[in-house]
Amino acid sequence: MTSSKERATYWRVPGLALEAMDAHFERYAYPMHAHDTYSFGVTDDGAQSFVCRGGWHVSAAGLVMAFNPDDPHDGQSAVPQGHRYRMLHLGEDLVRDVITDAAPGTAGLPLFDTPVVDSPALTQAVARLPTAVAKNAPRLVTEERLTATVLALSRRAATRPVTPPDRRGRVDLAAMARVRGLLR
Template sequence: MQWTRYWRAADRPLEAMHAHFTSHRYHRHSHDAYSFGVTEQGAQAFRCRGGTHTSAAGEVLAFNPDEAHDGRTASDDGFTYRIVHIGPSLVAELLPRLPLFRDPVVHSPRLADALRHLHTALQEGTSLARDEHLMHAVRAMAAHVMPLPAATGTPGDPSAARDLIEAHHAEDLTTAALTRATGLSRFALYRAFRAEYGLSPSEYQRQRRLREARRLLAAGRTAAETATLTGFADQAHLTRWFRRCYGITPAAYARAAT
């Protein structure tokens, strides 16, 4: 039997989930936060950074902001895990420079233990306890990261296409509009965009819509209103993709605030 429990802060970019999945498969997606979780039982497999990885019991998943990945069970009985999403602004308060995870699977009992304590504090502790455990978890995380490299321009830069999607994510953009913005051919645009952001332009647009949906749901909008405002065909379409990418329904996400 599958189950999920979701928690999110009402006043800052901090969320957590405890879940057990047997058949759910995460569609390829990304988060606008640092995401790290510990597998408690079973094993989960996922594709990230051009390869397939497996996180077994006791190992930590580590995703950078905007790092595309999917996920599925890698054991007959499914897997149980805890995951925390920490906004870059919170990490910046605790580390002198924004980090980049070196590896998507980390073998660190210290980090796994810090994550478990943080997860418990988020759901059950006081505000002070939450802040303290967040500090401990980020410091444990820092041992497994390296500084973000400076941004450099590359031939076939797809950033203009990304900017257009960001500005008009709820609209029905065409490939022609993106090629005009970048000066690239359709094939060159697709190849450069996927190489840079880990998602195709259409996947990136859907991801952007889902992130806006999270913001609107957290602000009190209904799922039906949110679907209309973010460009989804209807509430059912929003719910289907929300569950595929985040493992919960929009309604469950809206109820999760404390």
């Protein structure tokens, strides 16, 4: 890193394939690299540019970044004052587990073909998880935010979204029998 203003702080969640990073860079540039995880982030201030999936992209303040596992990308500041961003790295098995728990019977993992997404609701959902990790929030809070983040990303930004099965109009006869028994 080239100046004292340039920093990156990392956190890991014990027992989960989940890492969070908070960084500010002015001059530091990442060379082309890839992660074996899903990587999701929010640009908080400034703007950053990167090459990914054959194109040049800019993520300005308030935008979400979504990288699939093994997506090669680089990264650098796109403005003189630099950029601040928070990034999450989630293992594929963790994403699969979250989706399976939330939507039993669904198959597959989400795919993201647009590495920069402009959605204020998604930005809010994604930003809450690194905050919980950085503040060492109770495990339940972290897991609730993890589920909300994965599902929001899948529903709002994935080209192959994972959607829960439609359960409207379906009656769980066994559950109804248990309720009747309790009422009697």
